[in-house]
Amino acid sequence: MTGTTDTTSTTGTILDLGPQAAIVARLAAAVADERLADATPCPRYAVRHLLGHLAGLAVAFRDAGRKDLGPTTDTSPDTTVPDVGPGWREELPRVLEELAGAWRDPAAWTGTTRAGGVELPGEVAGAVAADELVVHGWDLARATGQDYEPDPAALRASYAFLAAAVADPGRDDIFGPVVPVPSGAPLLDRVLGLSGRDPGWTRPV
Numbered sequence: 001m002t003g004t005t006d007t008t009s010t011t012g013t014i015l016d017l018g019p020q021a022a023i024v025a026r027l028a029a030a031v032a033d034e035r036l037a038d039a040t041p042c043p044r045y046a047v048r049h050l051l052g053h054l055a056g057l058a059v060a061f062r063d064a065g066r067k068d069l070g071p072t073t074d075t076s077p078d079t080t081v082p083d084v085g086p087g088w089r090e091e092l093p094r095v096l097e098e099l100a101g102a103w104r105d106p107a108a109w110t111g112t113t114r115a116g117g118v119e120l121p122g123e124v125a126g127a128v129a130a131d132e133l134v135v136h137g138w139d140l141a142r143a144t145g146q147d148y149e150p151d152p153a154a155l156r157a158s159y160a161f162l163a164a165a166v167a168d169p170g171r172d173d174i175f176g177p178v179v180p181v182p183s184g185a186p187l188l189d190r191v192l193g194l195s196g197r198d199p200g201w202t203r204p205v
Helices: 018-029 047-066 088-102 122-144 152-165 171-175 187-194
Strands: 112-115 118-121
Touching: 018 047, 018 088, 018 122, 018 152, 047 088, 047 112, 047 122, 112 122, 118 122, 122 152, 122 187, 152 187
Parallel strands: none
Antiparallel strands: 112 118
């Protein structure tokens, strides 16, 4: 996530994050407790850390959409390795729903806001939120052996955001190097490649 991405290259319109947020919530609800220590496509994260990251980003982008700026929007996600708390099964779907609700307000997409300590145009922050939900939804599904079909509108927004960021000199510090994917590959695979992920990743046996 950077502050240099061209706002005209992201969504262009207000995007309902609700469908993708609901998909992530359903994936999380299906995670068995014994899978929390399993590996994910994020090298530093086990499943429990990925779920903690999703909860944290949902709160951060909820507050970014509300322009309720403070510790939740000013803290870098790399400060600590996130984890789930004892009430995560109730908390995560709640904050995902609140995230979606915040970005249904047209005002969220205007002006500037902050997320992860980075000041962003509202439109870019909304696109980043869509990208986080799409890519980490895949991470969670792949790590836990679940089928995954992201919301098509969120997937398109994620691709537009990542494609616009390719020329950003700081992108590799955020996403990692682009993984080459054939131009005719499914859009999700192209999104994953742009995010620095191998679409063929499988969980260790």
